[in-house]
Amino acid sequence: MRSLTGVAGCGRMGRPMLAALRNAGLPARGYDVVPMDSPHITDDIAVFSEDLDTLITVVRDIDQTEAALFGQQNFAAIPSLIRIIISSTLSPRYVRSLRARIPSHIALIDAPMSGAAIAAQEARLSFMLGGDAADLDAAQPLFNAMGKHFHRMGEFGAGMQAKVLNNLLAASNTA
DSSP, rough: OOOOEEEESSSSTTTHHHHHHHHTTOOEEEOOOOOOSSTTEESSSSHTTTTEEEEEOOOOOHHHHHHHHHHSGGGGGGTTEEEEESSOOHHHHHHHHHGGGGGEEEEEEEEEEEEEEHHTTTEEEEEEEEOOOHHHHHHHHHHHHEEEEEEESSSTTTTHHHHHHHHHHHHHHHO
């Protein structure tokens, strides 16, 4: 079995993140519920799941995260999966609650990013990372392929807390 990273949610951010992984020579494929004209993105759950060991979710919200992990796609049940990276901006409370719902042999990392679509296209995202240090170390080549700045915030969920606070501060400054 070969190691493979999958990006679930190949929209404005996920598609260029997938391209950055592939451009770095890392084996990766994408999944989206919307069929796309790309040889590396599928809407077939079985094709996407084959040999997948790392899942990066870049979906819109909690409802789409639920569908990806536990619902229609049920990616959290992939037998070969060893790591899930949550890159969507979601409620920190919701993100922390995932640990109780994901099998314990699967490492969880929260890695919301900052930088907008142009930074994703140029592989210069900033990631706010939460998770076990060894898990973050193991996933660092993926982050290196997609970004330029990596801020280790602490345990799983701490990256999301930092991202939400960052968004609040940005909105306050704008107002």
